[in-house]
Amino acid sequence: MTTPTGAPTRRISLQVNGETVVRDVECRSHLVDFLRDDCGFKGSHLGCEHGVCGACTVRLDGQIVRGCLVLAVQADGRRVETVETPTPSRRLKALQDAFIEHNALQCGYCTPGMLLAALDLVERRPGADREQVREWISGNYCRCTGYHAIVDAVCTVLEQQRAGRFADEEVGA
Numbered sequence: 606m607t608t609p610t611g612a613p614t615r616r617i618s619l620q621v622n623g624e625t626v627v628r629d630v631e632c633r634s635h636l637v638d639f640l641r642d643d644c645g646f647k648g649s650h651l652g653c654e655h656g657v658c659g660a661c662t663v664r665l666d667g668q669i670v671r672g673c674l675v676l677a678v679q680a681d682g683r684r685v686e687t688v689e690t691p692t693p694s695r696r697l698k699a700l701q702d703a704f705i706e707h708n709a710l711q712c713g714y715c716t717p718g719m720l721l722a723a724l725d726l727v728e729r730r731p732g733a734d735r736e737q738v739r740e741w742i743s744g745n746y747c748r749c750t751g752y753h754a755i756v757d758a759v760c761t762v763l764e765q766q767r768a769g770r771f772a773d774e775e776v777g778a
């Protein structure tokens with residue numbers, strides 16, 4: 606199939622934030638554009654569109670990816686989550702609370718991607734120290750905060766996790 610302008614399309618079926626979505630998409634469409642324009646999830650932002658800034662970070666089958674470097678057709682049959690997921694894990698909710706508590710956002714443009722990158726760290730590197738947190742989020746650019754407050758917020762949730770706060774919740778839940 607093609608669009609009226611002749612661009613090839615393909616039908617895809619995937620889970621987006623827990624809902625099954627079936628759409629005809631242009632084969633050249635990027636995942637982040639599909640999420641924003643076709644699914645209405647505007648939480649994933651577009652910054653550089655070159656895989657550098659991390660504003661478009663989303664989860665694909667539980668792994669964080671750059672939504673501007675993945676084609677929507679590559680997500681066919683897979684599970685996508687954005688920061689707007691209606692069933693955030695307790696870790697993600699704790700990160701959102703900690704970002705607010707530590708004033709870890711100003712304009713908020715980087716925040717959705719930063720939260721998902723931070724969630725990935727909390728799940729995969731539970732023993733991370735402050736320097737490792739800095740390194741982990743270095744692929745997500747923030748032009749406002751200077752990063753200190755973001756690192757404070759992530760470290761707070763890592764401490765909560767080490768104290769057993771999420772012990773009853775599976776990683777990736």
Ligand code: FES
Pocket residue numbers: 650651652653654655656657658659660661662671672673674
């Ligand atoms: S918009 Fe995707 S990494 Fe910058």
Ligand code: FES
Pocket residue numbers: 709710711712713714715716746747748749750
């Ligand atoms: S809060 Fe503005 S870019 Fe991070």
